[in-house]
Amino acid sequence: MRIKMLREMLNFLYIPVVIFIFVVLLKVLNWLPLIIRQVLN
Amino acid sequence: MDIQDILNSYSGRYIVQTFFHSLTAVALVGIFLRLWKIENPLVIQKFRFLVILLPVLSFPVYHLLNPVRGEVSFRICALFDSSRWLSLALWESFPVSLFLVPLFLGTSLIILFQEVIPVTKHLMHLRKTAYPVDAGAPSSVKSILNELPAPEVDDFVIKDNNPVLIAKSGPRPAILLSSGLLNLLSYDQLKAALAHEVAHTIRNRRPFLILVFLVRLLMFYNPVTLIAFRRAVSDEEKICDDMAVSWTGKPQTLADTLKMFCPEDAIRDNHSDGLALKSLAGYGHIMSIRSRVERLERAVNQQVSLPWLKFALTFLTIGILNYYIV
Numbered sequence: 044m045r046i047k048m049l050r051e052m053l054n055f056l057y058i059p060v061v062i063f064i065f066v067v068l069l070k071v072l073n074w075l076p077l078i079i080r081q082v083l084n
Numbered sequence: 085m086d087i088q089d090i091l092n093s094y095s096g097r098y099i100v101q102t103f104f105h106s107l108t109a110v111a112l113v114g115i116f117l118r119l120w121k122i123e124n125p126l127v128i129q130k131f132r133f134l135v136i137l138l139p140v141l142s143f144p145v146y147h148l149l150n151p152v153r154g155e156v157s158f159r160i161c162a163l164f165d166s167s168r169w170l171s172l173a174l175w176e177s178f179p180v181s182l183f184l185v186p187l188f189l190g191t192s193l194i195i196l197f198q199e200v201i202p203v204t205k206h207l208m209h210l211r212k213t214a215y216p217v218d219a220g221a222p223s224s225v226k227s228i229l230n231e232l233p234a235p236e237v238d239d240f241v242i243k244d245n246n247p248v249l250i251a252k253s254g255p256r257p258a259i260l261l262s263s264g265l266l267n268l269l270s271y272d273q274l275k276a277a278l279a280h281e282v283a284h285t286i287r288n289r290r291p292f293l294i295l296v297f298l299v300r301l302l303m304f305y306n307p308v309t310l311i312a313f314r315r316a317v318s319d320e321e322k323i324c325d326d327m328a329v330s331w332t333g334k335p336q337t338l339a340d341t342l343k344m345f346c347p348e349d350a351i352r353d354n355h356s357d358g359l360a361l362k363s364l365a366g367y368g369h370i371m372s373i374r375s376r377v378e379r380l381e382r383a384v385n386q387q388v389s390l391p392w393l394k395f396a397l398t399f400l401t402i403g404i405l406n407y408y409i410v
Binding site: 051054055057058061062065066069070072073076077079080083 | 120162164171175176
């Protein structure tokens, strides 16, 4: 029972990981147009 | 007035931001559903409603919370500034914002021709015509309906050799079934099919589903909402399957009944004839039935621990991340 509860709690640790990946991805996508502009011009 | 001016107006910014907010929501919901291995359609549908409902209000609510959210000072610190992409011109002549126009226009046309016009026609047809009743339902149908939790559901038989089974919602819910279907199905299969339709009549009483449909019409331009809504409709079928199985206790019987509405060679025949699929909607319908059959035969895990906590955390994650997407 305790192991099951612990596994459930671990499931919630996904959230900060997903948020971190999203933040990094969004930041990259945010800077990409500026890089493209530099390259194309 | 060029495309850039339109997208920079209040309504233009609303359309663009709701689109990007929907993209974030659908990605996060998809990731969390997969990570948490949620297979219960009732819970999955609630998550999908987040994708449909949240972006509608996000833009005005964020601006109410922070009136300077649209200004340059905020955009510089934002996680994602859509105007950077929309103001980008490839080779100084081809603006990226032009990609969005056919996307929004195409989605609007799909909704107009696949949903607004058919639904309006259907409603007008229902108002004008009476049921094409051929005969009263046989006693087997009546006894099945008595066994199911189906209070005040009328039953009608249509003279048609094809297997037809429709649940009509409204103030007087009814189930229409064809004489062809009655000849085709055994007692147990008929019970499974009727239980599924009874589940629809019970669930269609909820005004919340109508609200979701109206919100979805408000987001007529948004392709993400279009897909999320169609998947929520597919979830609705799975929810009704589960309700039917909980009453009959025979998932395999319901799966066998569904197969009759979608023969194994239905898709292959369309290709072998060398013809294009009659319609994308028809293809989607066949695929939806196949996925329901597969699910019933696999006996998926319905248990979800702490569903409301997971829902609330997903809601908060989407809400916070979208605040920084302008």
